[in-house]
Amino acid sequence: MKNTVLVILLFFKRGSFFGRLIVGAVAVSLLFFIFIPDIWFGVSVKNPKRLSIEEICTTPADKLPLYFIVDKAQPLKVMQNLSQHEADSLLGKVGDLPAELLVGYKSYSYLVETRIKNSDTTFSGIYYPVYSEKQxxxxxxxxxxxxxxxxxxxxTNVxxxxxxxxxxxxxxxxQISGKFDGVTIGDExxxxxxxxGFNISRKAIVLDKGSQPLSITSAALLILFDVILVLLLALSLLPLVLLFRIFKVEPADDADQNPMSTANAANTVRTPANTVADLTPASTGKRVGAFAIDIALINIVLFTVFASFNHLLVxxxxxxxxFVACDILLKGSSLGKYILSVQVSAYEDGEALTMPKVIxxxxxxxxxxxMxxxxxxxxxxxxxQALHDKAAGSIVVDRVDPLR
Structure with a gap:
């Protein structure tokens, strides 16, 4: 396992120093601004609270929950002054009505948010104030x-x-609900x-509608992955000599020019009779095709049971x-791999993976x-080899006998 970690670290060292710093900074930001707050919210609050406008106004911004529902509130429906073109367009939608009925036509009031991309103005979302029913x-x-x-x-989901x-x-x-980032409305x-034309309090808060907290399990898995990634990126910043010393690996003669040779030598134990060189790594097309078939099958089951694809944890x-069941029953092949005649084998000797390695x-x-x-x-x-192949010491190869 330690040699697998060393291979991953040396792979990261191939990237630029600043590139690793940027990736690390993004990972740390996600950790402290999304994953940890979401898991804390999930542990401390079972369901988002319902807060009225009056309660929101009397609660300091730093005391408001991360996610909540605005209760007994609504957007404003105001009189619209329609141009002749707008009136004609609206008449075409609502039917053959006298134009006089459209004078003072009521519509919800909102502000369209746009962005400039490739010199074109694109629609990106809306802003709108909400008011208490009393108001x-x-x-x-x-x-x-x-x-x-x-x-x-x-x-931004509209x-x-x-x-x-x-x-x-x-x-x-x-429903008026979403995520509150803890800040009042910005200048822009x-x-x-x-x-x-809106009358906005300078202390008004902004709620990102539609944002939902991660489940505790999803947040925990993301935190674990994020922490491991940050630790690996931090270790990859160490000098090669120190890394080899930490992992107790004797560097090869050309370690400075080809550091991967040292890790591969330490990570590879092959028997003369059946080496990985005797196996043919599956082609890129076969791996992508098999993965696409498997994902399609899983999504079909997911949609059949839940009538939706929006269940990441499930x-x-x-x-x-x-995948675990397929690896056991089909001897290292999922249905997609079986169809395209590829299988998972042990990297050292080409044999089937042991149960711990399958897990x-x-x-x-x-x-x-x-990710x-x-x-x-x-x-x-x-x-x-993908990251999960390196972790388990496996390789995806062409099946010698597809019907075995």
């Missing part, structure tokens, strides 16, 4: 400038079509909203059970599934 009922014909808003909703005829606000599942959103558990390989594979780009490691070495 709205006290001024039934209020304009956006008549009521002060203390809670602003930011939603599409332009969702806003047609206010479908977004009329959805039966519409404040200027945009006030310049659009998917990971299902995938883990599926290690598939657990690491499940963790890598949370799929890690799978690309398989295409950066001669034997096409």
């Amino acid at each position: 709205v009922h006290s001024k039934p014909n209020a304009l956006a400038s008549d009521l002060v808003s203390h809670v602003i909703i930011h939603d 599409g332009e079509r969702d806003l047609d005829n206010d479908k977004y606000f009329k959805d039966s599942l519409f 959103p404040y200027k945009l909203l006030t310049s659009s 998917f990971e558990v299902l995938a883990l059970v599926y 290690i390989r598939n657990v690491v594979k499940a963790l890598c599934g949370l 799929p780009l890690i799978y690309l490691i398989a295409f950066l070495n001669e034997d096409r």
Whole structure:
């Protein structure tokens, strides 16, 4: 195992120093700003709290929960001054009605957020204030400038079509809930909203609508993976000589020019009769094709049972059970691998993996599934070993007898 870790460290050392620092900084940021807060929220709070606008206003920002539901609140529906073109367009949607009925047409009020990408302006979300029911009922014909808003909703999951005829606000599942990052409204959103006619409190908070906390299990797995990644990146910054000393490996003569040769020599124990050189690593096309078949099968089961693909944790558990079962029953092949005539073998001697190695390989594979780009490691070495192959000492090869 220690030699596997050394191989991974030497692989990281191939990257630039600043590249590793950037990746490490991103990993640490995710750890402290997303994963740890989410697991703390999951442990301390079973369900998001319901808070009224009045409760939000009287609670210091640093005391508000990470996720909550805004209770007894609603967006503002105001009179719209329609142009002739807008009135004609609306008439075409609502039917053959007198144009006079559209004078004072009521619609929900929001601000579109746009971004410039490749010199084109693209739709990226909306901002809209929400008000307590008491506020709205006290001024039934209020304009956006008549009521002060203390809670602003930011939603980047909405599409332009969702806003047609206010479908977004009329959805039966519409709920004002989301994630609060602990800060009040920034200067730019404040200027945009006030310049659009909204009366916004300078202490208003912004809620990211639609953001949901990670489950405790998902957050724990991500924290574990993140910590391991940060530790490996930190160790990869050490000099080669010190790394070899820590892992008690005698460096090869060309270690400075080819550090991987030392790790490969330490990590490889082969028998003359059946070496990995006698095995043919599966081609890139076969590995990608087999993986695609397996993922499609797992997703079919997932959708059949849950009628949705939005269950990451369930998917990971299902995938883990599926791959372990297949490795045992099909002697190192999943259904996708079996169809394309490839299998998993031990790197040292080409034999079938032992049960502990099957478990290690598939657990690491499940963790890598949370950050799929890690799978690309398989295409950066001669034997096409992914990170889970290196962890278990395995290699994916062509089957000698597909029907065995």
